[in-house]
Amino acid sequence: MNGSRIATxxxxxxxxxxxxxxxxxxxxxxxxxxxxxxxFLPDSVDETVRVGISQSDLDNxxxxxDGAEVAGLALVSYPSETELQTAVEDGDNxxxxxxxxxPQFLATLADGETPTVTLFVPAGLPAQQExxxxxxxxxxxxxxxxxxxxxxxxxxxxxxxTDRVGQQVSLQEQMRPMLLIMVLVxxxxxxxxxxxxxxxxxxxxxxxxTPVRVVDFLAAKGIFGVGLAFxxxxxxxxxxxxxxxxxxxxxxxxxxxxxxVTGLGLIAGSYGRDFMGTLMVSMLFMIPLMIPAFGxxxxxxxxAWIKIVPTYGLVEAVVRVTVDGDSxxxxxxxxxxxxxxxxxxxxxxxxxxxxxxxxL
Amino acid sequence: MGARPRRxxxxxxxxxxxxxxxxxxxxARRDKADNGEVTTSxxxxxxxxxxxxxxxxxxxxxxAVDNVSFSVARGEILGFLGPNGAGKSTTIKMLTGQLSPExxxxxMLGMPMPAQREEIQERLGVCFEEKNLYLSMTxxxxxxxxxxxxxxxxFDPEPMMERVGLSARLDDRVSEYSKGMRQRLMMARAxxxxxxxxxxxxxxxxxxxxxxxxxxxxxxxxxxxxxAVLLTTHDMHxxxxxSDRVAFINQGSILTIDTPENLKLAHGQRxxxxxxxxxxxxxxxxxxxxxxxxxxxxxxxVSDEDLMTIHTxxxxxxxxxxxYAGRGLA
Numbered sequence: 274m275n276g277s278r279i280a281t282x283x284x285x286x287x288x289x290x291x292x293x294x295x296x297x298x299x300x301x302x303x304x305x306x307x308x309x310x311x312x313f314l315p316d317s318v319d320e321t322v323r324v325g326i327s328q329s330d331l332d333n334x335x336x337x338x339d340g341a342e343v344a345g346l347a348l349v350s351y352p353s354e355t356e357l358q359t360a361v362e363d364g365d366n367x368x369x370x371x372x373x374x375x376p377q378f379l380a381t382l383a384d385g386e387t388p389t390v391t392l393f394v395p396a397g398l399p400a401q402q403e404x405x406x407x408x409x410x411x412x413x414x415x416x417x418x419x420x421x422x423x424x425x426x427x428x429x430x431x432x433x434x435t436d437r438v439g440q441q442v443s444l445q446e447q448m449r450p451m452l453l454i455m456v457l458v459x460x461x462x463x464x465x466x467x468x469x470x471x472x473x474x475x476x477x478x479x480x481x482x483t484p485v486r487v488v489d490f491l492a493a494k495g496i497f498g499v500g501l502a503f504x505x506x507x508x509x510x511x512x513x514x515x516x517x518x519x520x521x522x523x524x525x526x527x528x529x530x531x532x533x534v535t536g537l538g539l540i541a542g543s544y545g546r547d548f549m550g551t552l553m554v555s556m557l558f559m560i561p562l563m564i565p566a567f568g569x570x571x572x573x574x575x576x577a578w579i580k581i582v583p584t585y586g587l588v589e590a591v592v593r594v595t596v597d598g599d600s601x602x603x604x605x606x607x608x609x610x611x612x613x614x615x616x617x618x619x620x621x622x623x624x625x626x627x628x629x630x631x632x633l
Numbered sequence: 634m635g636a637r638p639r640r641x642x643x644x645x646x647x648x649x650x651x652x653x654x655x656x657x658x659x660x661a662r663r664d665k666a667d668n669g670e671v672t673t674s675x676x677x678x679x680x681x682x683x684x685x686x687x688x689x690x691x692x693x694x695x696x697a698v699d700n701v702s703f704s705v706a707r708g709e710i711l712g713f714l715g716p717n718g719a720g721k722s723t724t725i726k727m728l729t730g731q732l733s734p735e736x737x738x739x740x741m742l743g744m745p746m747p748a749q750r751e752e753i754q755e756r757l758g759v760c761f762e763e764k765n766l767y768l769s770m771t772x773x774x775x776x777x778x779x780x781x782x783x784x785x786x787x788f789d790p791e792p793m794m795e796r797v798g799l800s801a802r803l804d805d806r807v808s809e810y811s812k813g814m815r816q817r818l819m820m821a822r823a824x825x826x827x828x829x830x831x832x833x834x835x836x837x838x839x840x841x842x843x844x845x846x847x848x849x850x851x852x853x854x855x856x857x858x859x860x861a862v863l864l865t866t867h868d869m870h871x872x873x874x875x876s877d878r879v880a881f882i883n884q885g886s887i888l889t890i891d892t893p894e895n896l897k898l899a900h901g902q903r904x905x906x907x908x909x910x911x912x913x914x915x916x917x918x919x920x921x922x923x924x925x926x927x928x929x930x931x932x933x934x935v936s937d938e939d940l941m942t943i944h945t946x947x948x949x950x951x952x953x954x955x956x957y958a959g960r961g962l963a
């Protein structure tokens with residue numbers, strides 16, 4: 274390999290990239306937009322369930338009202354049933370339901386009669402939450418009446434895995450892998466377009482008629498692709514705080530991710546016939562690559578096969594480092610998987626591009 | 634066609650060393666004898682800049698080039714003539730090292746291709762048929778980029794752009810160039826390394842007459858400098874005026890190689906076409922030069938007061954190609 278010639282091709286590629294308005298636009302747009310999206314997302318999780326209460330004559334009996342919070346439950350008091358209903362309809366104070374105790378509630382209980390308590394729930398409230406509210410009313414009624422429920426078992430909660438009570442993963446943190454992967458796949462398209470243009474315009478034929486060898490050309494494209502993808506994803510990572518925990522591990526993860534998408538870019542560029550063709554081929558890769566990131570966004574929804582998606586290792590490693598604070602040894606399996614995919618796809622991309630170039 | 638005066642030159646240039654170039658200095662193929670008679674030889678001297686021997690290449694089961702042999706001497710222009718699909722581009726791809734021949738051998742500048750591809754390519758200039766330039770880059774950037782790939786020291790694009798008449802468009806993007814300008818830039822790009830071998834695939838295709846003339850002049854100057862030139866073209870007039878020898882290729886095989894003069898003499902009928910005025914009409918007679926008494930007939934016709942025009946007639950390369958290939962170049 275000839276380093277000087279490789280450097281010359283890389284400089285030329287960077288020049289072409291920098292003067293391509295479309296590439297510059299999507300690169301800047303993605304960076305600005307993703308950073309904005311990230312910082313606009315909530316960075317904490319409110320675990321408190323707020324329930325509205327209307328209890329005209331229970332003030333002395335239910336001291337938990339007026340914002341007092343007990344075990345993640347907050348009761349917000351409203352002076353009348355009508356106002357409570359309006360508050361539930363409008364979602365005031367983030368209340369998820371409203372419980373209206375009727376007037377003379379205690380007197381009715383004392384008389385041995387069964388009072389009717391009204392539960393206001395918004396249309397979209399899941400059935401299980403509605404049943405939970407009904408249970409709450411029962412508990413409150415027994416509490417007010419001073420009569421214990423017929424059965425009162427002692428419940429002991431055992432948390433499997435990390436107990437995140439009070440420190441749930443924020444939407445911001447859940448989105449981080451998704452944003453990083455989206456930047457990488459956008460760069461897949463940029464690289465594949467540059468490669469495709471070399472093939473479509475047959476400029477590669479002119480380059481290979483000089484003393485440049487195919488391996489020099491492939492090395493230049495590979496280095497440029499990895500450099501471009503890594504620079505951009507690292508910049509985004511910096512802006513969204515991905516390096517706050519175990520920065521060297523994040524650097525390694527993103528570098529392997531950049532190698533992986535560069536391999537895909539070389540493949541897509543080899544098969545792209547024109548701009549739209551390259552876009553379509555790139556999309557074929559982009560969509561599956563983002564699936565593991567959705568898995569991180571919606572924990573517990575991922576099917577088992579998601580582990581064979583090349584970017585699974587990347588998402589897994591990013592989540593483990595940034596959310597769980599895992600060490601090198603703990604992320605080693607994910608990192609190895611990512612490295613294996615990266616090397617395999619990069620080799621496949623180089624092989625396919627080499628074949629494509631030699632048949633021009 | 635009269636023979637052009639030729640110079641036998643030692644190649645000049647900044648890249649190769651003097652001793653390396655000296656081995657490629659040999660007499661020009663077309664010489665003027667002491668008696669002033671121009672002699673031509675159908676074969677170049679033994680030491681050829683390009684020596685192709687029995688090369689073959691197939692695309693699948695379809696042979697594209699089959700048992701093709703030819704050679705080009707330094708300072709010589711070999712016209713490679715054939716219709717589309719005849720095997721011209723495949724041959725050039727093998728010469729550039731893009732394809733490897735399935736059989737036969739290629740020696741360029743004394744080195745085997747593709748075994749010493751890199752060393753050969755350092756001294757090779759190629760002008761492709763397709764305008765494979767970097768459109769988003771300027772003319773200057775295109776030339777500078779390729780000069781760097783050839784590792785040419787202190788390359789200045791300006792004189793090169795001036796040679797092809799593009800100095801005023803040096804810093805314009807190639808996407809803004811006309812087709813003719815792009816072709817001229819292609820030619821300039823082929824010369825950035827002062828090549829010893831020039832492979833030119835349809836270098837004047839689509840050019841206006843003035844640009845075409847300028848490119849032909851440039852090719853001639855490169856040959857005079859000492860470069861061996863392989864020129865593929867559809868333009869029979871170009872091949873005739875520019876080539877020292879022409880090779881006819883059809884269906885992957887070379888049909889013949891010779892000088893344009895020899896081919897025309899061997900295959901055409903030499904004659905004189907004379908037109909004279911006859912009352913209100915025009916009389917035309919064709920006098921074959923190879924028949925007895927032709928001199929007298931010409932003298933009689935020329936002395937006629939009603940002589941209008943007199944033209945020599947000879948076969949064109951196109952006629953001869955049709956005779957060999959049984960088809961035209963289209």
